[in-house]
Amino acid sequence: MHHRLRTAVSRALSVISLVVISSALVAPAADAAERKRVTVKKAAPSATAATKKTADTRRVAAVSRTADRPAKGRTRVAAQASERSSKVQAASRAAIVPAKLSFGQMAGLHEVSDPLDLKSSVALVIDQDTHEVLISKNDHAVLPIASLTKLMTGLIISQAHLPMDEPITITQDDVDTEKGSRSRLSVGTTLTRGEMMHLALMSSENRAAHALGRTYPGGLSAFVGLMNAKARAIGMADTRYVEPTGLSSQNQSSARDLATLVNVAHGDPMLRELSTSPSYEVAVGRKTLQYNNTNGLVKNPTWDIGLQKTGYISEAGRCLVMQAEIAGRKLIMVFLDSAGKFSRLGDAERVRHWVESASSFGGSGSKVVAKGGHG
Structure with a gap:
């Protein structure tokens, strides 16, 4: 009975871990507090499950941190690209505007x-x-x-x-x-x-x-x-x-x-x-x-x-x-x-x-x- 319970809990935690990891990969900027609330809801009924939960949580946090870094990098790259695009557009507008004619011209x-x-x-x-x-x-x-x-x-x-x-x-x-x-x-x-x-x-x-x-x-x-x-x-x-x-x-x-x-x-x-x-x-x-x-x-x-x-x-x-x-x-x-x-x-x-x-x-x-x- 206890063995079946532990097996069920272990499978449930695996499913939860996959869901959390998928969530982290899809939304790398998700709030850490949200991840903590998901973990707290599934309290471990045994020491083995608790140990597995701790390891899973660490993996989730590691994946989240890894996912966050590229996201921040992408944000900076996007900002730089946007700035370059603005400069190119401004230069294009300046090129389109004809130079002011002299009185002689x-x-x-x-x-x-x-x-x-x-x-x-x-x-x-x-x-x-x-x-x-x-x-x-x-x-x-x-x-x-x-x-x-x-x-x-x-x-x-x-x-x-x-x-x-x-x-x-x-x-x-x-x-x-x-x-x-x-x-x-x-x-x-x-x-x-x-x-x-x-x-x-x-x-x-x-x-x-x-x-x-x-x-x-x-x-x-x-x-x-x-x-x-x-x-x-x-x-x-x-x-x-x-x-x-x-x-x-x-x-x-x-x-x-x-x-x-x-x-x-x-x-x-x-x-x-x-x-x-x-x-x-x-x-x-x-x-x-x-x-x-x-x-x-x-x-x-x-x-x-x-x-x-x-x-x-x-x-x-x-x-x-x-x-x-x-x-x-x-x-x-x-x-x-x-x-x-x-x-x-x-x-x-x-x-x-x-x-x-x-x-x-x-x-x-x-x-x-x-x-x-x-x-």
């Missing part, structure tokens, strides 16, 4: 062809000494000029003869709310006016340029007024400034006007030196920040550049102005609304090779006027 200026196949929709190359126009392409078009603005900012500061060693502190007012651009000059950073000038002209530091205008005697509005007054005084009839960085697309000019500005700015020794500096270091607290020139041509030993400035916002495209000596000629070069990241530098190289080729044949080169351009 919207005006159809890129449809104008030229013999040198320049990638900039606006170009002008002038002999600085003779004022001869060598290349012209849409040179009267008025477009946003981005950070070429900083050339006028630097000219106003330099000609004001303000103390270059005076400390200037970056404030929240200098933070870009126009484009949301980043800066390594955090709010509270203090540099000298000279250091701010160097960073603004060489590496196109927006907060540095804004701080220069904001701290000018009379404030920012007075400074912008001086920028526009200076433009009119030197004959820049197509030019308008609304702020000192170039982040606003309302800062606009023409290639003709910018060539005039480059010619005047080249006469300022400080602007020549700072704009063509290859790199510069500034101490900010306990850190030393390394800045590099935004124009890679200044580090090229085959170029002799006397003054330069780059610029970019989406509305303006890639821009570049330079004074450089090529084949013994001092040239002023203006490239606006270049479509590719490096195409403005490529355009400068194309012009240089053209001038050098013409010089090697003993001529000064024929004038290049783009179809639809202004000569």
